[in-house]
């Protein structure tokens with residue numbers, strides 16, 4: 001079978017100067033993810049949440065933000081963020097974009113927002129499995145759609161799992177629907193899931209939300225050396 005060739009990349013720590021590229025890659029990577037499309041009211045709110053998340057991630061010495069750049073063009077093709085947690089760390093502190101504070105209720109309808117529903121379940125399950133452990137919380141993985149399918153995502157995942165193996169610690173993540181296969185190949189195992197009915201958050205609600213339906217997040221754990 002024909003396999004497309006890998007793209008030559010370098011993995012480097014990202015800095016504040018990379019923020020516009022990191023935001024662009026995140027937004028294009030998630031453009032077709034139904035859950036992400038309903039998390040924010042509009043493009044501006046999404047961009048602001050990403051900016052807040054990246055500033056918090058880049059200024060936190062316990063979070064590694066690693067970019068994959070093309071060796072040919074120097075362009076950012078993808079990036080990942082992963083947070084090293086010790087036994088005493090607060091699981092609820094900002095890490096992924098769904099964890100950036102938002103209104104927990106839609107003010108007009110007085111109903112919970114999609115982000116708050118996802119965040120609540122994620123913190124609950126993570127607490128259940130990971131309290132009092134030392135581990136890496138793999139919070140963000142995105143690859144520019146133009147560069148997908150050429151091993152960039154796999155290389156970014158390997159950066160995280162190599163680090164976990166080196167330190168002999170667990171890895172934890174909440175997987176999108178698209179990324180599940182890549183994590184299984186990297187030795188992560190499903191330990192739970194969270195299914196959300198996107199129609200409840202779509203314009204028009206349950207009656208009018210045609211084409212949205214169920215979205216399944218999976219909680220995944222990887223033991224060192226898997």
Ligand SMILES: CC(C)(COP(=O)(O)OP(=O)(O)OC[C@H]1O[C@@H](n2cnc3c(N)ncnc32)[C@H](O)[C@@H]1OP(=O)(O)O)[C@@H](O)C(=O)NCCC(=O)NCCS
Pocket residue numbers: 003004005006007029030033140141142143144147148149150151152153154155174175176177178179181182
């Ligand atoms: C998930 C995501 C990061 C994967 O990135 P990617 O760069 O396309 O990943 P890879 O190329 O390493 O691997 C993807 C597939 O290509 C295959 N592949 C990897 N290297 C390859 C190569 N050199 N040649 C051909 N195929 C390759 C992998 O085996 C994998 O196959 P699969 O579809 O059967 O699982 C990307 O699709 C993305 O950004 N999605 C949207 C955002 C998202 O959901 N992020 C995860 C949040 S938890």
